[in-house]
Amino acid sequence: MNVRSARIPEKGLSPAPSFVAATMAQSYDLLLKRAKEALPKPVSSGERFQVPEADLIVEGKTTVLRNFLDITSAVNRDPDQVLQYLLRELGTAGSLEDRRVVFKGKVTATQVADRLKSYIETYVICSECGRPDTRLVKEDRVAILECDACGARRPVKVVKKAAKVEEAVLAEGKVYEVMIQDIGKKGDGIAKKDKYIIYVPGTTKGVIVKVFIEKIAGTVAFGHVHRE
Numbered sequence: 001m002n003v004r005s006a007r008i009p010e011k012g013l014s015p016a017p018s019f020v021a022a023t024m025a026q027s028y029d030l031l032l033k034r035a036k037e038a039l040p041k042p043v044s045s046g047e048r049f050q051v052p053e054a055d056l057i058v059e060g061k062t063t064v065l066r067n068f069l070d071i072t073s074a075v076n077r078d079p080d081q082v083l084q085y086l087l088r089e090l091g092t093a094g095s096l097e098d099r100r101v102v103f104k105g106k107v108t109a110t111q112v113a114d115r116l117k118s119y120i121e122t123y124v125i126c127s128e129c130g131r132p133d134t135r136l137v138k139e140d141r142v143a144i145l146e147c148d149a150c151g152a153r154r155p156v157k158v159v160k161k162a163a164k165v166e167e168a169v170l171a172e173g174k175v176y177e178v179m180i181q182d183i184g185k186k187g188d189g190i191a192k193k194d195k196y197i198i199y200v201p202g203t204t205k206g207v208i209v210k211v212f213i214e215k216i217a218g219t220v221a222f223g224h225v226h227r228e
């Protein structure tokens with residue numbers, strides 16, 4: 001940062017003797033304002049990397065992201081690419097209209113913020129130096145993130161699993177096909193799905209059953225055999 005330009009001009013600090021208090025306060029405010037204006041404007045550099053918050057409004061059956069182009073220019077990426085990413089990760093349809101994106105259905109600010117965050121982590125931030133001064137280049141169909149700040153290059157690692165995790169692997173009131181892998185002390189069948197242990201009474205080891213999940217407590221779930 002340019003420190004010199006932030007300094008308040010010295011001559012402005014010695015008020016003329018005839019100034020009344022109110023005028024002094026005013027002129028101080030003015031000085032402060034001028035000093036702030038003289039500060040360098042935020043540019044695309046690490047310390048001042050600021051992405052505007054998603055400005056969303058619901059319009060009928062759509063949700064409008066009003067400052068989409070402000071966001072894409074802050075991250076310095078192609079709006080179409082960012083949009084494709086958002087739509088895929090949000091699992092919805094939408095289109096670019098002027099500076100805005102119109103999503104089908106209801107989308108929350110948190111959902112958009114989460115996806116933008118992972119987009120930035122994947123496609124913008126340099127993993128070596130953590131700065132956003134990067135460019136995306138294609139090499140043999142592989143997207144490479146090139147850092148202007150430190151010169152690092154890395155292929156873009158698209159972590160598709162991350163977004164799926166939020167869609168619970170197991171949910172109460174739903175039916176899943178599982179294999180009973182073990183029998184618990186009380187004789188209930190035990191199945192495993194991702195991090196969950198599912199107790200299914202009345203089953204035997206090795207069978208594949210459809211289980212209706214009644215209750216989930218932490219990573220333990222309780223269900224019963226579901227018969228259609």
Ligand SMILES: [Zn+2]
Pocket residue numbers: 126127128129130131147148149150151152
């Ligand atoms: Zn870097």
